[in-house]
Amino acid sequence: MTCGKPGLLEALTRSELTATTAAEVEAHASTCARCRHELNWLRTERALFRARAGRDEVSHLWQGIAARTAPAPRPWKQLAFALAASALALLSVQQLLQARPTVNVAQTAESEPLSSEPIESTDPTACSRLPEGLGFRCTMSLSDDALASR
Amino acid sequence: MLRLLRRPVAIGPETPDEALVRRAQAGEGHAFQALFERHVTSVRRFLRDLLRDGDAADDATQESFARAHAQLERLGDHDRFKPWVLGIARNVAFEARRVRVHDVLDEEDEGVPDAVIPGPDPESLLLDAELEKHFNTALAVLSPRRRAALLMRLDHGLSYEDIAASFGWSIPTVKNEIHRARLKLRASLQPHLGGRP
Numbered sequence: 001m002t003c004g005k006p007g008l009l010e011a012l013t014r015s016e017l018t019a020t021t022a023a024e025v026e027a028h029a030s031t032c033a034r035c036r037h038e039l040n041w042l043r044t045e046r047a048l049f050r051a052r053a054g055r056d057e058v059s060h061l062w063q064g065i066a067a068r069t070a071p072a073p074r075p076w077k078q079l080a081f082a083l084a085a086s087a088l089a090l091l092s093v094q095q096l097l098q099a100r101p102t103v104n105v106a107q108t109a110e111s112e113p114l115s116s117e118p119i120e121s122t123d124p125t126a127c128s129r130l131p132e133g134l135g136f137r138c139t140m141s142l143s144d145d146a147l148a149s150r
Numbered sequence: 151m152l153r154l155l156r157r158p159v160a161i162g163p164e165t166p167d168e169a170l171v172r173r174a175q176a177g178e179g180h181a182f183q184a185l186f187e188r189h190v191t192s193v194r195r196f197l198r199d200l201l202r203d204g205d206a207a208d209d210a211t212q213e214s215f216a217r218a219h220a221q222l223e224r225l226g227d228h229d230r231f232k233p234w235v236l237g238i239a240r241n242v243a244f245e246a247r248r249v250r251v252h253d254v255l256d257e258e259d260e261g262v263p264d265a266v267i268p269g270p271d272p273e274s275l276l277l278d279a280e281l282e283k284h285f286n287t288a289l290a291v292l293s294p295r296r297r298a299a300l301l302m303r304l305d306h307g308l309s310y311e312d313i314a315a316s317f318g319w320s321i322p323t324v325k326n327e328i329h330r331a332r333l334k335l336r337a338s339l340q341p342h343l344g345g346r347p
């Protein structure tokens with residue numbers, strides 16, 4: 001029964017099966033050399049990974065993160081964003097009028113489109129902080145909004 | 151205004167990630183710290199395995215959580231914090247090593263053993279420092295992306311679906327990559343396990 005379903009053996013080692021199914025899989029593996037061989041490897045891998053887990057010293061790491069994640073006073077943050085947005089919009093309008101009348105103001109921050117679902121942000125710096133490879137396409141909608149309100 | 155007067159709900163080990171993410175998104179610093187404390191060991195170990203350097207792993211762990219904090223409002227799947235932060239950590243590590251996440255995997259078709267690797271006996275396994283050293287070396291010889299995928303699954307318990315979403319791979323590709331990584335890991339480990347055929 002499990003020979004064609006290696007996922008069942010892995011689920012057994014991860015304790016993801018019901019008691020009945022687990023007993024069936026165990027019983028099969030005890031009589032099937034191929035499944036027993038695979039099960040032995042899966043259990044060995046699990047034991048090796050478990051033996052290393054939780055041993056790292058991490059208590060000193062929060063201080064560095066706390067300093068970088070301290071909340072900024074909200075009204076000032078919003079004001080700063082509004083100012084930044086206005087500056088961005090002004091720059092964009094200036095560029096539009098001067099040189100490139102056909103340029104689309106909404107820009108994609110990442111060069112490669114990674115997902116069909118763009119993420120809209122009201123944070124003008126957020127796009128630049130988004131790392132590659134998360135499956136996100138970051139679109140700054142702010143310049144558009146700022147333009148529309150003018 | 152009412153929210154300011156409301157007494158914050160205590161955070162405990164039983165508070166699900168989903169609730170912590172929602173509260174952190176609402177600006178509760180303690181909720182983000184709880185997420186950090188819950189996942190930092192995993193993230194740090196993942197980064198040490200990818201970077202093979204304790205100090206670099208410390209720096210990358212701090213960078214990963216700082217980015218997670220900055221981008222938390224983008225996390226729509228509130229119960230997906232762990233795969234999400236491990237994806238961020240993977241990107242931080244790859245940036246440091248200049249590995250591109252989405253590159254094709256062709257060049258990584260490094261010698262995968264096709265013969266059956268003799269099995270170990272988990273009952274008589276001696277988990278000592280010597281074996282752990284061999285284990286870490288066996289992990290280190292895997293190519294970065296394959297190692298990251300294998301670790302996400304075997305060490306950090308992510309689902310194939312989460313790994314596929316994180317890498318932008320299909321699920322069959324994830325399964326294939328992890329299978330190949332596993333065979334290579336076993337072949338490297340086997341001489342040190344005292345296994346029997």
Ligand SMILES: [Zn+2]
Nearest residue numbers: 002003032035
């Ligand atoms: Zn079988």
